[in-house]
Amino acid sequence: MIDHQISLRPFSEVDLALLEALVQDPEAIGPLQWYGWSDPGRLRRKWAENGLLGEEQSHLAVVAEGAFRGFVAWRRRAVVPAAPYWSIGIQLAPDARGRGVGTAAQRLLVDYLFAHSPAVRLEADTETTNLAEQRALEKCGFTREGVQRSLVFRDGEWRDIVRYSLLRSDPRPA
Secondary structure (H helix, E strand, C coil), X not given: XXXXXXXXXXXXXXXXXXXXXXXXXXXXXXXXXXXXXXXXXXXXXXXXXXXXXXXXXXXXXXXXXXXXXXXXXEEEEECCCCCEXXXXXXXXXXXXXXXXXXXXXXXXXXHHHHHHCCCCEEEEEEECCCHXXXXXXXXXXXXXEEEEEEEXXXXXXXXXXXXXXXXXCCCCCC
């Protein structure tokens, strides 16, 4: 999966220290994703268990110009058990932000999920203040569905999120 020197791949053991630093360092994760300290070994244990490629939740490394720059993730969701869909997300290192890496990585993830799962729907959420992520999702063909009020608690206050979706049948930008 390569798009203009952006690729997605399974995590290797050498990626784990970079991954852990990215999700544990408030400066690296950025103000819109910092929810406080969490179990520092959680992702390493999941990698040892299943390579971060599980049936309910998975992660792939984002590689740009040959180096680890972050990750994409997806989690199974379902309103009813017979109709699961994927909720996707992305986290990039600070030096990869604002350069189109996230948009390209999310396009690759969309292609991957529609090619390798029968899901008809993908969705993504972001805080209402995260305009860069909203633009990236729209460039990938996602449709803004609406705002959910006070859905996430971060930095001492409840925050609104915007929900986006992409259906398998939706047109996607070239």
